[in-house]
């Protein structure tokens with residue numbers, strides 16, 4: 001099969017021929033149809049000490065068609081379409097007890113959506129209804145990221161909510177926050193580029209983060225936010241989120257910032273602000289997203305700003321490192 005292989009920061013992904021994966025007794029093998037390019041893929045190949053290893057095939061936002069079924073697998077057959085949690089846990093630790101396999105310290109990655117075929121343990125697969133499009137299937141993961149964050153926020157009905165950022169994590173967070181109990185939801189970002197998208201996803205207002213942002217956000221929300229989702233992941237954003245939060249506010253850091261982010265604890269303390277760090281998700285998140293998509297509650301494709309053929313993946317991947325106007329780019333591996 002062909003796969004786009006990572007060989008270290010500073011080098012573009014290389015399309016190479018690899019051995020076709022074979023299913024173990026409890027695995028299925030899928031032919032990957034669609035895979036999204038995620039900010040994490042770009043970040044973890046950029047040489048800042050959190051990179052994927054040499055030889056890795058990335059791609060964790062995938063959907064595909066089952067082409068082989070392991071001897072002990074029940075409930076799957078050739079032709080089924082699936083997406084999957086991109087990690088398989090040890091099954092014994094606290095993270096696994098929560099179903100959050102990506103947090104398991106002995107997890108094996110189930111990534112490789114940037115390859116034509118992929119071995120997926122059946123226990124982390126999520127079967128999608130036959131009427132699902134593969135493009136939608138590859139969007140289950142990004143929507144699950146937002147859902148997991150919103151779950152951890154435990155929103156109370158009518159809470160005032162601020163989402164910092166306007167990338168796909170922010171957009172899916174807005175979507176779930178509005179549907180799962182949030183009152184007014186305001187999106188705030190440096191660039192107004194995705195303001196329309198934020199409003200379409202359910203935000204009541206969009207604020208540009210500038211000098212008067214604290215006041216403008218509070219005006220748009222009718223008071224300081226009860227909950228602030230930090231979805232940018234750049235240094236300084238956590239402190240900014242704490243500044244926005246009202247008394248007894250809850251700040252959730254979804255941005256996965258890998259550099260130090262200074263904040264003044266006393267400032268947070270004077271407002272009794274709580275800070276959480278949601279990372280990962282569970283199978284139940286994937287299933288709920290798929291159910292909501294099926295119910296027609298989500299028009300997930302609005303996130304997709306372009307679809308590129310597999311051969312163009314390495315060059316597009318490098319272009320996305322710079323300033324660009326994309327939200328979600330999907331790679332089409334099956335020519336559809």
Ligand SMILES: [Zn+2]
Nearest residue numbers: 038039040061
């Ligand atoms: Zn992702």
Ligand SMILES: [Zn+2]
Nearest residue numbers: 090093096104
């Ligand atoms: Zn575990």
